[in-house]
Amino acid sequence: MNSEPRFRMILTTLVALILSVLPLPPWLEPARPAFLVLTVLYWSIAAPRAGGIALGWFGGLALDVFQGPVLGQHALALAFITYICVREHQKIRSKPAFQQALIVFAALTIYEFIVFAIDGWSGHPMTSPARWLHTVTSAMIWPFAAAFLTHRYGRSS
């Protein structure tokens, strides 16, 4: 019972990583939801003890390898919002889907702000407003992503 959710977790995170590097037409790219972040957030709310911060950190590190200018940047940001969600998972879990989406939006804004700040500090500034667009699209697909993950991989109870 202990290893099974972890297996699912790693599998879904891997799929989310693939979704977030899948080539898209250029006009659609900035709107691509942060699939990996959503997946990690889902698991940190649904199964905080199995994955949690470690999953967030390693998922973020994978993102760094694929697309970050600095190693550890997405790892720190994702570990931080995972920490918040793990701490507050009971409160978040009891909320209806719409409020959950708002919370996810706030978490993603924090996440993107940390990434943005580290971009600036490390000398790779990227001030395009398009970088904030994915927080909105991610929040919009959160209810569907959460429902899908619950249906496919979550507990049936």
Place this chain on the structure above:
Amino acid sequence: MAAFGTGASRQLQGRGGSPGFRFTLYALLSIVVMFLDERSHWLENARYVLQAAAYPIQLAVSSPSAAVSWLQQSFATRDALQSENNRLRSQQREIEMRDMRFEALQKENAELRGLREALPPVADRWEVAEVVNVQLNSLRQRVLLNRGTSNGVFKGQAVMDEKGLLGQTLHVGPWSAEVILITDPEHAVPVEIERNGLKTIAVGAGDTASLALPYLPANADVKTGDLLVTSGLGGVFPAGYPVARVAEVRRDAVQPLAQIRATPLAHIDIDREAMLVWFREEHPAAPGTVGMTDTAKGNAKMHPLAAPARPAPDHAVGSEAGAASAATSQPTPAASLSKPKPSAPRATEPPAPRTTEPPAPRATEHASPEPAASQPAPRRKAPVAAPPAESAPESAPESPASNAAASSPPEQQ
């Protein structure tokens, strides 16, 4: 979901400490990792391994589009193939004709320069790499190529296609290399305008279709349609490779600098193939050397005519000498109006110091050239283009002053 309940949260404390403690650990770890990655190069090996680990995923992600293009290729119609064949054949004929001329020109060039043998071309060898169709970063202009250190690829290698410059390698893994394109906002290419040899820097504008030339004064001699070629400064790209064509020049009376956009010649967004190029290091046009290559290339037009509008005290002397020498040996006065102010004083710099110039600009250009950091390089070396006759005796005493000006460039922007 609710099955976890309170039992889960009690267990949260049990394994590996509380979430806060674990988060602190991971935060410290990532800060250390970031610091090591950015400030020192201890993590190069780790990055290498991680890039190797990521490559299978990237290949898997790009495989559907690769399969589609393979299918398209294998089901191409006979007509399409035939027309392509005809086109290629005529293209090959054209290239052969030009190549014939090339041999003759190379010999003639060598004779003019007094070299005993014609130099081999600066490009030693090249290897065609395919673009792995993966989204690396939606806001930065990066692509992944399917060649790595196992093919001899190194960091900071020039990447081109058949039309022009594409970019340079940034992170190299064993089988893959991440390329930063010239249109990335963090990338800057030292270029010169082919028509008159005016040197400047082309900075990526962040989209696939344009480069910006932010450091040219409003009175610079730039026209729409001018070809920009690499100037060979900066230590990554050799001289003379086409980069972009000027698409738009806007001169605002209020702004001291012209706003210039250029369109890259390489097909940056649609390319499926790119060439990694190795250059002969001993060749005079090679990026590593402080080249004398363009002394013969008619850059006499670059001589300054007028004294700078706002002479800084430390190079005022030099600029007077520059104006004087320009007045004595000025072949084409009209074009010289274009010369930007900051490099005017240094046109009098004798040729000796520039050969001893440190490789600093090479280092600034390499990994992630910021415009501010790499900008001084071409300005400083702009006089290289001036013919040696220009460094007449009267300019020799001024050389310390102009060297001092050269070593403190940032305030001259």
